[in-house]
Amino acid sequence: MIIHPAAQVAFLDTTFDVFDLNGTRWVRGDHIRTTLGIPQTTFKRLIKAHRSEFGAAMMATITAPTPGGAQQVRIFSPRGAARVAMLARTDRAAAFRDWVSDVLEGKAQPPLAHPEEPALPATLDLAARLVRSMALPSPDDLVPLLAPEARRVLRYRRLGLMTSEIVKLTGRRPTYVKDITARLRAIGLLGASHV
Template identity: 35%
Template sequence: MPNHKNDEALTTCDSQGSLSNKSRKGNIDMNIVQNKELSFHNTNFAYMEMGGQVWLTAAEVGQALEYADDKAVQRIYSRHADEFTAQMTGVVKLTTPSGKQESRVFSLRGAHLVAMFARTPKAKEFRRWVLDILDREVAHSPIAKQFSDDELCSLAWLWRASDIMLTACESVTPLLKVAEHRQVGHFHSIGQELPRSINKAREVIKRETAHIEFHPWKDDNWSRVLPHLRQEMLQ
């Protein structure tokens, strides 16, 4: 298989929708492909979902753009290959009743870039159509996991440390008032301004760590911090 300028991966799909991915960096397991449909005028895209993205075949993109030549999109890609990333295009090897066939596919962003280079009357409308789909994808897509469990544990302890310091500030503020200490205003402000932010942080961290099991017999960082984080839940 020839190398491509954007270091794209070669994806192999079978007719049942399972796939594997081989690139120069090694073997990578990918999600199951789901074949669905999108329509743009007379073009019905039997699109695939791979790696959380929608992928369209070059042939169908060309049809939507109303190119008479089914190789037109491939030529657009060849002329501008350095502007496409591996997240925008790739080559899939489909297992069909007539055997394996290679086909170039484009993600929605890749299809939009193709349409930017296209000069057909439908190109402008197609670009708007793709952007509308991207907007819907963003609006309805689940938020990817941002932190590892170890990082979440560190954030939980950061919340715990701030909670301890806030409690200490609230305890010492009356003594500073009696002593007419010059820092009394600062400590009073801490007690008034920070609780809301600390409590909001607690709710977020508690939500993101809901999958962590509490084991009271363990002596580890999670077991020491979770009782404080989930205090009202454990009572």
């Protein structure tokens, strides 16, 4: 039986398909691997080496739709996703574990991704929390973690482009560009001089 995702949520630059199994939010392993920056072969070795640590309540295999048609995919519960992040030890792992706790375990509910616009506002809210919690030397240290669309808006704003010009370049609505600009300002990546 094919199980379809119930929703989509975003962590930084990765959109996750969320599967609702018995009231628990599960996410695909390949999305976890991508967001943590782990090569596929390394991810497979990591899971194989620690298979005994992943019980049925943490990892499962389902048939889900993929771009290549219905296929078997590995999914992880919030506990399983957090365990993968602990084992991965990448730069994004700690932030990802916080996101799992907030979003997948339901402590915070970000807006679901709308097909017309990516879920960047939720991503930037998370970025603001990360800046405060990680005590980064500079907000600019966060730029590589932003979604590509947010980085584009940031670059255009820093070049002095107006909202109408950014709308033409990105194809996004003015309200979307203004919202991203406000959130970039809130995390300290843009000053008041950036219109």
